[in-house]
Amino acid sequence: MPEVAFHFNAPDRLGYACRLLRKAYLRKARLFVWVSEGDLTRLDAALWTMGSGEFVPHCRADDADLLKSRSPIQLGHRLPDERGAFILVNLRHDMPDDPAAFSRIIEVVTLDEADRAPARERWRQYKALGLEPLRHDLQLAPSD
16 A cells, blocks of 8 residues: 655645655656646646756656656646556645555645645545555745
């Protein structure tokens, strides 16, 4: 079963995701970022324009197979068929249909109540599956 971690109190979902993905890339992790169709283009652009020397190599899930095989981070609004090799970063309000298929799941939750209420429901769903989610309060965490 995967480890599930909720990163609560992110001031900005996409900004936090960029920093999280940069750290994961530097640790040589392989991630799939599950994002709404509306946020996909914004996240893609944000990863290209983070700052001097902070580019995060990535591709979209609908890119060519060769590019996907060489990219440590994939972005998509649909879950991938191949899941076991990925850490899932969930930027949506949905829960993945088969959480056990991922090696790890990171749920990013902002300060917005419209984001927090669905996160509480996902927390309950993970617990019902026998998973014990970890809680990381980003307001208490040191900044990077």
